Amino acid sequence: MEAKAFYAPENRTFKRLSGAMERCIHKTDRCHAQGWRFAASLANRASMDVPAKPRNHLYLVDGSAYIFRAYHRLPPLTNPQGVPVGAVYGYTTMLWKLAEDLHAADGPTHLAVILDKGSVTFRNELYDAYKANRPPPPEDLVPQFPLIRDATRAFSLACIEEAGLEADDLIASYTRAAAAQGWDVTIVSSDKDLMQLVGEYPGGGRVDMLDTMKNQRVFIPEVVDKFGVPPEKVGDVLALMGDAVDNVPGIRGIGPKTATKLIQENGDLETALANAPAMKAGKLRESLIEQADMARLSRKLIALKDDCALPIPLDDFTLGPIPPDPLAAFLGEHGFTSLLRKLGTRETAAPAARTTGAPAPAAPTAPETGNRQPLPEWPAIDTAAYPCVQDEADLEEWIARAQAAGLVAVDTETSALDAVGADLVGISLATGPGAACYIPLGHGNTTDMFAERPRQIDKARALALLKPLLEDDSVLKVGQNIKYDLTVLARHGIAVAPIDDTMVMSFCLDAGRGEPMPFGHGMDELAERHLGHTTIKFKDVAGTGKKAISFAEVPLPDATRYAAEDAEVTWRLHAVLAPRLAEEGGTRIYQRVDRPLVQVIATMEGHGIKVDRERLATLSGEFATRIAALESVIHEKAGTTFTIGSPKQLGEVLFDKLGYKGGKKGKSGQYSTDQSVLETLASQGAEVATLVLEWRQLSKLKSTYTDALQAAINPATGRVHTSYSLVGAQTGRLSSNDPNLQNIPVRTEIGRQIRDAFVAEPGHVLLSADYSQIELRLAAHIADVPALREAFAHGEDIHARTAMELFGEVNRDTRGRAKTINFAILYGISRWGLATRLGTSADEAQAMIDRYFERFPGIQRYIHETLEHVRDRGYSETLFGRKTWFPRIASKTQAERAGSERAAINAPIQGTCADIIKRAMARMTPALVEAGLGHVRMLLQVHDELVFELPESDVAAASAVIERVMATAAEPAVKLSVPLGVEIGTGPSWGAAH
DNA sequence: CTACTCACG
DNA sequence: GACGTACGTGAGTAGC
Known part of the structure; x- marks a missing residue:
């Protein structure tokens, strides 16, 4: 217990399930490349689907088709290892161009690359000669195929390929799905088959195509220009023409001109075929009649299958920040120096640039375990080299570096674990591998009046300098459990945004993974697993147990090593985890559910809830009296004095001494004395069992609630501030600890008295809103x-x-x-x-x-x-x-x-229940603000319940907003076939609000 | 540090 | 014939 108060936040240990499972917390980062500064603001923008958002615009890149064209159009380049990469270079520049369009008003908000899997498809069943006359790809193109995937991954973009489906079918299916929801779609391809998809869709979406080589947009007029018919008739024209490349037969002797003319005159293929006998005699008439079936078959081959199951949901294509490091590593590895130069600038450039020519490492990913090895271009972490920033000029330099990078890992060090009560002791920043520093701000501020106070920048001055950076929309702040830092910095008037959280990212990717126990998401564990790096432990610099010192007392050299390392590790973790989110389909849940929640939870924790100490003290006293009385009766009935709270002693008394039947021993050889056993005994007339049950209930209530809650009241705020873990429950639920406010008694009358001690401020009420039967509904x-x-x-x-x-x-x-x-x-x-x-x-x-x-x-x-x-x-x-x-x-x-x-x-x-209430929480504050209820405070979440505090006069207005936000929280992403019922109650206390 | 028990959804 | 009896949590106490 005593050690706890001295832990640095980043080493905070939450879990005590079985053994000490670490749930760590941290932050770090770094970056460069001014060209990529849009990444941070983009990340911010993608966070929620409410309130207003820019129109969604999905880009679907036909990767396979592109690579063939690029191969033929570009010179045969090779990379430093001698591998041909001409087509890969073309492909990379194409992605680059698309990424640059992110600035544009109609640029992509979502993007995915679709690749052919090169397997047999349903078209081969229709026509076994389909694509049969394709020559094998050129020898020096073959090794480039896997590199396309690498390139895509380097940009951290989603990549889809599905056996049994051609890229065209996936594109058609995604196009239809997106357009039906009113999204705009741009298909990046010049494949004429895909022109069938162009047009305005009933859902409101507009679909066009983009040929990046010709820099040409294709919409309805361009299709009509090319085929003489609108997009929906293109398939009919193609069916008559056939396609030599894909070996679609068509009708011999009919080319583009004739095909177009026939469809223009007859309206569609079937009519054209039906009208053939009436045509003037000739070769054309005969061909049409004879080969009508071939045309029909061709029509089927050309038709795009637009109802494929979507392997990755559309929302996962959300464009997030594009981390420069994986990209720099890729560009460096293949010697794409001109792009590398565009990407990296000045001395903060990616180290990858300096190691160009290093042998390509073996595939570093091990997706089956969720582990990933560090990118080989990074130098080993050197904790001895970190600068300690002690004057303003140095700090300004670091701020400028972070600003230029667009991404900075941040970690705050404090005097204690409690984010609401602890003092800020220092801040570390990282802008890249090997580029991290520590800024001491509160060292030496201890009770020891003889302690030396080391030289450091004035705290208020340093925070004033850091504030613009931490609040800059175009700089992404990355943290490990950044909720903690948000809370600490909010107390200093800094509203950190936008943010990423590596702990939450890890959870979105790997919840439940790990054997024999699930992996934790703490920094030490993540560093070990993803970076192969063993971090300096908090106890190594601050000691443990009674001898532990506050971080404010740690000498600056030790503090610098420890704190700056945390920032650098966080930065590296971000570089590893961010691309995985895109690759492994974690973007949607992270960007739209969990990331927006981080700030929301930090705010809730900061509010805390008022607890009536007097009332708890009174209850404690009553419970104590009753417990003492029970104790003597139990000892009397048992004929011996023993520790009732010891299951071991109780079992022996009940089953050995008193000789009751029904004692069953577990594998530890101990009698079970749990509730069900005692109830059975009680029903057989064992009065002792009844008394023990009551004793257990009261001592549980007293020790866990009436006593512990009083101790949890924060002296500064007079309220209780729980801490929620976003990564505590494998299903996605939150968990609450320190204290746990999600298990306050409610099921028994005596327990419910404790809820009456949770109260509102004078003139205010508590409002409890809970989903009714939500799990059964779902x-x-x-x-x-x-x-x-x-x-x-x-x-x-x-x-x-x-x-x-x-x-x-x-x-x-x-x-x-x-x-x-x-x-x-x-x-x-x-x-x-x-x-x-x-x-x-x-x-x-x-x-x-x-x-x-x-x-x-x-x-x-x-x-x-x-x-x-x-x-x-x-x-x-x-x-x-x-x-x-x-x-x-x-x-x-x-x-x-x-x-x-x-x-x-x-x-x-x-x-799903957890997702829904999280969505409701993320939307709640904007919705309340919009309704002029910005002062309504959300205090607690208990899985299917939200608790608010508000002026009594606002109950009616707030109830309407809260009810609506909660009931519609699944929309628009999911349309539920059952209504979500919300029940609302209010009162002066939590007990009364139920 | 582990096992047991029990508070919640 | 059985997994030894529901899913997900956090916390206090006893006792090794």
Whole structure:
């Protein structure tokens, strides 16, 4: 306990599940390349889909087609290793040009590269000669294909390829999907087949094409120009013409001119074929009649399949910041020096530029584990070399460097762990590998009046200099658990933005991964795993236990090594994780859900909630009296004095000394004395058991709540400030700690008194808004269960409806059983579990499960499909694309496997619920502000509940806004087939608001 | 540091 | 025939 108060925030240890699982926190970064400064502001812009956003514009790059053209048009360049890279160079310059268009008003907001997978497709089944006459690609083009993927990755862009589908079909499918939602689409290709897709779409989207080589836009007039017909008739023209390259037969003797003329005159292919017999006799008439079937086949071959399943959702193509380092590494590796020069500027240029010509390393990624090795161009981390910034001129230089880079990793050091109470001791910055510094600001400010105070810049002055950088829209601030730094800096009047958080990025990529235990997302662990680097530990500079010192007392050389390293590590982690988000489909959940939440949570934590200390103290006293009374009675009945709180001693007293039956020992050889055991004993007339149960309840309430909460009141604010973890729960839920405000009692009358101690300020009230039955509603939607959907649509009592379906009648008993079964479903059912809960035999439980599946057939299908998906891909997904990994789904150990299966069934439902309330939270403040309710404060989140504090007079107006934001939180990304019910209550205390 | 117990959704 | 009985958390206490 005493050590805790001295931990630096970045080493903060949260979890105590089993062993100490670290959940770390940190920050770092760096960058260069003035040409890329748009990245930071772009990252900011992409964060939420509410309120107003710029019109979405999706660019789909036909990568495979491009590479062939580039190969033939460019000279045969080779890279320093002698590998031919001419086509790759062409491709790279094309991506570069597109990236430059990001500035333009109609530039891309989303972008994906589509590649051919080079496999057999459905067209080969239609016509086995399809594309059969293609010559093999030239020998010096073959090695360039994989490099296309590298180039794409270097830009951190999404790349799609799917076996059994041609790039054209994927492009058509994405085009249709995007245009239907009203997005604009630009297809970057010159393939005439794709011209079929050009036009205005019913959803409001506008689709055009871009030929980057000719720098030419193709819209309806250009298509008509080329084919003489509008886009929707292009397929008919092509079917008559055929296509020599793809070996589409068409009709022999008909070329572009004749084909166009025939379609213009007849309107479409079928009419043209039907009218053929009426044409004037001749070769054309005969060909049309004879080869009509060939034309029809050709039409099918040319038709684009626009209903393919989209392997990656559109939202994942959101353009985020393009980290310069992977790009610099790639350009350097292949000797693309002119682009490299454009990218890198002055001494902060990517080190990759200096190592051009180094042998290309083996593929560094290990996607199956989520690990990635450091980019080889980086020098090893040298903690001895960091400068300690002690005068203003140096600080200004670092600020300028960060400004030029457009991306800076930031880490704050404080005197204690508590973000709301701790003092700022120093700030570290990093702008690249080997480019990090530490700025001490509060060293020597200790209680030791003889301590030397080292030379450092005045804190207020330094913060004034840093403020413009930290608030600059065009500079991305990267942190490891940057929520902590936001909170600390907010107290100094600095509103840090825009931000990225490597801890949250790691969570969006790797939640649940790792064996035998899931990986943590703390900095030390991430550094070890992704960078192969062992960080300096906080205890190495500050000591541990009673001898630990505050960071303010750490000598500057040690503090500098430690703090600047954290910033540099964070910077490197960002360079590793940012491209992975794009590659692995994590962008959508990160950019649209979790990243916007970081600031929201920081603000909530900063508010805290008022707790009535007197009331808690009174409760503590009452509980203590009752506990003491119970204790003596228990000892008397037991005939011995023992520690009631010791399960070991209690078990021995109950089962050995008093001789009660039903003692079962676990694998540790100890009797179980948990609630269910004691209740059984109590029902058999064991009064001691009843007394112990009451004793347990009261001591739990006293120690965990009435005592601990008083101690948690922040002396400066008079309120309790919990800390939420965004990476605590594998499903995407938040967790709350220090103290945990998500498990305040509510289920029993005596426990609920504790909620009455959570109060509003005078003249204010607390407002509690919670989603009603949200998990069951989402199950009804996700599993597509008509009976449940209907019940929710009509506002029925869902458990009663289930009882009716299962038992044919509704009464207290059947409704209760139905409720149990409904929950069992959400948790991944087993007949034994259900039998235990219902107090029936496993056979009866099984019969009920069967009946449930029969009445609600979607459920069984959902379970089956979810497990297939997880076994196949390793992870489950929520409706919003959040992945949770289940590496033990194929474990040889039955229990492990079964446990993973149950968790996997639950995760999409629990996780979607978490996504929805997170979206609601991210939109809440803007919505309240818009309604003139900017002073309404959101204080707490308890999984399906939000708690606000507001003036009593604003209750009606605020309730309307809150209800609307919560009920519509899934939209527009997901259209739910069930309504989301929100229940709102208000009162002077949390207890009264329920 | 681990196991047990129990508070919440 | 069984995974040893639901999913996800955090925290306090006893005891090695």
